[in-house]
Amino acid sequence: MVDECPICQRLNGKDSQFCSLHSQASKNLEGQYERWRAALGEEIDQSEYFQQLLRLEETGQAVRDVIEYLQRSRAGAT
């Protein structure tokens, strides 16, 4: 695992590829996905989930950073 958070280049935590802030944002992002799925009562895929969050002004900046990073990584992988 590299030492730097790929988003902000700060030192990352022991158990995460991200720094403490982006790691918390990533955990929240993951944790709330199930709530979104349960709330909407239908399949909402992760990319639609990310799109909706990016549209909402309530979404935290660190969460946006993580979403954008994940989107870039996936685009790079394909």
Next chain:
Amino acid sequence: MTEKPDAALHVAEALSESGSPRRIVVDGVPFFEVYSEARRMLVCSALGHLYAVAAKEPRSQSEYPVWEFVWKPKHLVQRGQERQKKWIQAIAKVSEQADRFIDACDFDLEGSLIGYMVLKYACQGADKKAQRMKFSTLTETELKHAFANALPQLNFPLVFAGMCRHEVDWLFGINLSRALTQSALKASGRYATLSTGRVQGPTLRFIVERQQEIDTFVPTPYWLIIVQLEVNGQVVSADYENGRLEKRIDARHVVESCKGKAGLVEALDSAEYDLAPPNPFDLPSLQNEAFRFLGMTPRVSLGLAERLYLDQLISYPRTSSQKLPPSIGYERIIKSLGQLDSYRADCAYVLGQSRLVPNEGTKTDPAHPAVYPTGTLPKRQLDNRERKLFDLIVRRFLASFGRTARKRTIKATVKVADHRFALRGSRLIDDGWTKLYRPYAKFDDVFLPLLAVGQPALIRDVKSEQKFTQPPPHYNPCSLLRKMEDSEIGTQATRADIIETLYRRGYATGQQITSTPLASRIIEILTKHCPKIIDVTFTRELEARIEEIERGSESREHVVLQTVGYLKPIVETLKAEEREIGQELAALLREMRDESITLVTPCPQCGSRLKIAKNPRTKKRFIGCAGKWRNRCKYSLPLPQLGTLTLLRKFCPDCGFQLIQVRSRGRRQLVSCCRCYARKTAD
């Protein structure tokens, strides 16, 4: 001796038999000469603190740790204190002829310390024989009474508590701030003031943690059911009884099953309850209301309240009491305030009540009562903000004597299919004290049509609305002050200043406080290397110990020694890890500096970044293009050569270029578009 020059004049006027003291000037410092009972008195003032804590041995500003300290005249410790030097010398000169000393500084921790230091050091040990005047207003009656009944000696426990607070704060501030500043300086070669302190550290942590909660917040959806019901020919809004729905399918189900249906009023519940009058103002509640209704930050409202106090209009504002003893003369004050047109009717109403008893709160202060208007009428034209704050204090004072108000609420439950909706109405049936506290107390009545159980109610419209959960709010200066108070850190005298320091140091911005990257990094570093510094526990315990000194059950020396014992290992750790801390801070300072000189607007010629740069030969500053080396772009714009430049997040309305602010001492700040300026000069 008083704390400030304005107070000296009031004391002199009150004690002078002729009513007009003679102003004499000794080496440029004003004194007031007063004759009372055939004795000559001179009333002088300090200028706030004239003495400060300093390192015992003169050392370089960069050295730490520092554990030994002494109290020194402020002009020997800080720059720009020439006036204070003159003051000490004049007081020392005059005091040589004095046979009796009376300390008339504000009766609190800071005031007691100010008086003690001047008496001890400038008046050659007069602290031992000085008497103490105790008063809460600068009115003639109270000052005369305080003089006639002066306490035989200073309140030493209060003095020692004040000394202790200053000493432990100095130990924290000097060692921790130097550790941060020196670490960054050694690693980056650049000087930047980085500070933390006993109260500042935990306070900064509050705003950084809140910022992190906001930054990592993921909103989740929920649904509200919006219903319009027609009852008695009137259309009213109703709430779904179960509140918010977590699932869309449930919201859809409620809407589908209610659409076009008729319901019945199933139950009617009404209740009446009392609204007690507000308590008299202690300082935190005054600051809170001034922020809420007048938009004044805690520091501004405290500053204005102190001005009103010095003008004899209100009592001493730095109080934690919510009590108003009868000895202040309720009736006299209210009658006097009634001479002002704006309060005439309200004062008559209060005086017309059968009993005159304020609704006191539970908080007490051994030195002062709650904040109240003295009944003295303004002798000068108050400025807009002073007038507003005075009005708030007067109305709060009057409202605390008001009758209990009474409110009636009605809840009608309407059943439609298997769902229930609530119609809620409320009305003040007795406005009691609320009419004395207008416009600050405002209750909007919500009227419902006449309703009876079994009455039909038609659904005119029903729909679901998707909402999202909200992140916690940013702190504002007032809610942060409340948080500090709830956490029992800082004092009324210091909290507002500490919040201001966070802004000044670049740790916080905006009224809705946002912590800056610098603040987050400082907290991150302190959490990693010495978490105890930002933990409220020690600070809170220390506050309790200082209160014990005030009560005489703890010694100042013991608390200071304990603080040194607590701090030593922390500072040693910081020193040992200086290199690592410095590298982390230096990286951040580089980023911040880079950000502060890089424009958001790209180069109009090549699209590269534009930066503020300095010509190495002429030393003149200008805006240059970072594409110079890559694609030989020669785009540049001139800049003002004097003053401090700040890149604003604002853009020129004419050309869209980023605006620059120029600040120089003694001049009005200038906001300018460098691109438009260059075009105009070229034309």
